Amino acid sequence: xxxxxxxxxxxxxxxxxxxxxxxxxxxxxxxxxxxxxxxxxxxxxxxxxxxxxxxxxxxxxxxxxxxxxxxxxxxxxxxxxxxxxxxxxxxxxxxxxxxxxxxxxxxxxxxxxxxxxxxxxxxxxxxxxxxxxx
Amino acid sequence: xxxxxxxxxxxxxxxxxxxxxxxxxxxxxxxxxxxxxxxxxxxxxxxxxxxxxxxxxxxxxxxxxxxxxxxxxxxxxxxxxxxxxxxxxxxxxxxxxxxxxxxxxxxxxxxxxxxxxxxxxxxxxxxxxx
Numbered sequence: 665x666x667x668x669x670x671x672x673x674x675x676x677x678x679x680x681x682x683x684x685x686x687x688x689x690x691x692x693x694x695x696x697x698x699x700x701x702x703x704x705x706x707x708x709x710x711x712x713x714x715x716x717x718x719x720x721x722x723x724x725x726x727x728x729x730x731x732x733x734x735x736x737x738x739x740x741x742x743x744x745x746x747x748x749x750x751x752x753x754x755x756x757x758x759x760x761x762x763x764x765x766x767x768x769x770x771x772x773x774x775x776x777x778x779x780x781x782x783x784x785x786x787x788x789x790x791x792x793x794x795x796x797x798x
Numbered sequence: 799x800x801x802x803x804x805x806x807x808x809x810x811x812x813x814x815x816x817x818x819x820x821x822x823x824x825x826x827x828x829x830x831x832x833x834x835x836x837x838x839x840x841x842x843x844x845x846x847x848x849x850x851x852x853x854x855x856x857x858x859x860x861x862x863x864x865x866x867x868x869x870x871x872x873x874x875x876x877x878x879x880x881x882x883x884x885x886x887x888x889x890x891x892x893x894x895x896x897x898x899x900x901x902x903x904x905x906x907x908x909x910x911x912x913x914x915x916x917x918x919x920x921x922x923x924x925x926x927x928x
Contacts (some may be wrong), residue, residue: 682882683806685837685928689878693910743815754857776801794917797925 669700671789672773673797674709677729677785679719684712685727692730695737700739700793704785710748713759714775728760735764740776747782801825802916803835806927808843809858810851815844818862818926826869834872834916835862837905841926842880845873847902859902866904873905874912 672691675681692779694701705713719726734740742762751753762776780788789795803822807814810856818835825832837844849859866873875885884900887907891899917923 665915666918670917671916675890686879688912690838690913694914699914699918712915793815794923795925796913796917796923797927798806 666698667698667700668793669791670694670794670796671702671704671792673704673706673789673795674712675707675797676712677708678712678717679722679724679771684709685725687796688730688797690729690798691739692737695734695739701739702743703739703786704743704745706745706748706785708752710744710749710752710754713742713744713761713762714754715758717796729747731760731762732765735762735788737778738764740764741776742776742787743778743780743785745782745785746779750780799922800831800833800920802833802859802912802913802920802925803924804916804925804927805835805837805844806839806925808840809849810821811840812928814926814928815841815858815862816856817923818921819858819865821924821926822854822865822871832869832871833920834874834912836913836916837873837875838879838910840883841884841927842875843882845880845885845898845902845905850904863902863904871904874924875901875907877907877909878908880896 678684716726717726764776765771765774766774804819805814809815826855844859886899887901888899
């Protein structure tokens with residue numbers, strides 16, 4: 665099957681609606697199709713990959729650890745929009761340390777998060793062949 | 799050109815299904831092909847046959863069903879999303895030990911792989927959602 669550039673655009677907070685959780689289910693399935701997958705985190709979507717999430721008080725599943733597994737599925741291009749972080753008083757230090765192991769470089773651990781500004785994000789989106797937004 | 803259409807919102811609550819329906823008709827009218835229509839999130843509610851809107855309102859589920867019959871469209875409800883929201887076909891209801899099913903003719907239930915395959919096989923993938 666052909667390989668295409670897929671981008672999953674995450675725009676919503678992880679809790680409060682089911683979009684983020686169900687979007688992640690699509691991302692995981694896409695891994696089985698060996699496509700060139702990227703994720704974008706913009707607007708409230710940046711909250712999906714913040715550190716220290718705790719859902720005890722709302723009685724919902726905390727699925728943030730699933731993002732840490734994405735590197736094992738060769739999903740290692742997570743574009744995060746700087747302006748979206750700044751508008752929410754966040755910095756990259758507030759995000760989880762998401763990494764992948766590069767088998768072509770003696771399994772060296774490399775960061776999956778790529779910080780981009782708004783216009784760079786537009787450029788990355790313009791390169792995609794299939795863009796699904798959540 | 800070959801299209802896959804994704805619908806992420808339920809009927810009536812949101813315009814996404816109406817817009818997608820009009821888009822689908824326009825695509826077909828211009829001689830293009832619809833490879834698949836994939837319903838996700840609350841969009842799976844577009845596949846229920848138990849909606850009863852007021853008489854002067856449109857019945858979206860039936861419009862999709864009829865469009866499917868007319869053009870042999872592949873209308874797919876995501877199984878995981880459908881199970882969460884109580885949208886069942888006969889075999890799935892039986893497998894889950896439930897006493898009813900509610901899927902309308904023309905739709906079928908399948909996995910998320912159908913969406914990814916749609917993206918790969920189609921020239922354009924269009925998302926209708928919030």
